Amino acid sequence: GGGWLRGRAAQIFLVDFSAIGARILLCDRFLPVGRRGIKPALRVEEVNMSCVLIIGAGGVGNVVVKKCAQLPEIFSKIWLASRSLSKCEKIASEVKIPIETAQIDADHAGDVAALIRKTRPELVINVALPYQDLPIMDACLETGVSYLDTANYEPRNEAKFEYKWQ
Numbered sequence: 001g002g003g004w005l006r007g008r009a010a011q012i013f014l015v016d017f018s019a020i021g022a023r024i025l026l027c028d029r030f031l032p033v034g035r036r037g038i039k040p041a042l043r044v045e046e047v048n049m050s051c052v053l054i055i056g057a058g059g060v061g062n063v064v065v066k067k068c069a070q071l072p073e074i075f076s077k078i079w080l081a082s083r084s085l086s087k088c089e090k091i092a093s094e095v096k097i098p099i100e101t102a103q104i105d106a107d108h109a110g111d112v113a114a115l116i117r118k119t120r121p122e123l124v125i126n127v128a129l130p131y132q133d134l135p136i137m138d139a140c141l142e143t144g145v146s147y148l149d150t151a152n153y154e155p156r157n158e159a160k161f162e163y164k165w166q
Contacts, residue, residue, distance in 0.1 A: 050076050053119050053145075055106055055136060056127035057082035060150060062091050064127055069095045079119045081106075082128070106132040112139035121145060 052075045054064050061080065068075040080088045081102040092099035104115050106128045116124065116139055126136045126149045133149060140147040 051079070051119065051121045052077070052123045052125060053079040053081060053116065053121035054125045054127060055081050055104065055112070055132075056129075057084060057087035057091055058127070060127040064125055064150075065091050065099060066095060068125075069097050069099070072097060079121065081115060106136055109135040109138040109142070112136055113142045116140070116143045116145050123148060126150070 052068055054061055054068070056064075057080060061082065065078060065080055068078050077100070078097070079100045079102060080091060081104040082088050083103065083105060085101060085103040088099075088101035088103070092101050100119070102115055102119070105111055112135060123146045124136065124140050126133060126147065128136065137147055137149075
């Protein structure tokens with residue numbers, strides 16, 4: 001799997017919500033720790049994301065927007081995009097800082113790339129549907145923007161929220 005990504009550079013981000021406060025860490029790779037843990041290996045540096053584009057305005061998107069909004073020193077500008085502009089606007093109205101909203105069909109990498117060029121984020125957080133992972137990844141690769149995903153890929157007509165497609 002993952003052959004379409006072969007030869008392309010990728011960055012890995014770790015969100016650290018430890019007792020000392022939230023940080024975004026840029027890591028070259030991770031090492032296993034114990035049975036389930038990981039720790040950053042090689043280069044680790046703290047990153048200020050400045051502008052973030054969150055794609056997906058469902059339950060997870062709602063939480064991600066609110067968590068990012070709690071960290072204005074890291075995420076100074078937040079964009080939220082989804083098929084349903086009204087869902088984006090509802091979430092934005094529940095946050096104390098300004099959130100920019102946009103409507104996007106994440107099935108089309110070209111449309112996502114155009115939105116990325118318009119919003120100029122340093123990071124795209126994908127919390128859209130699992131079958132939209134590849135078009136969003138392709139748009140990030142095309143535009144050179146960092147990508148963070150919370151789901152596993154599944155084909156559109158077979159999405160059963162399983163891990164067998166990984």
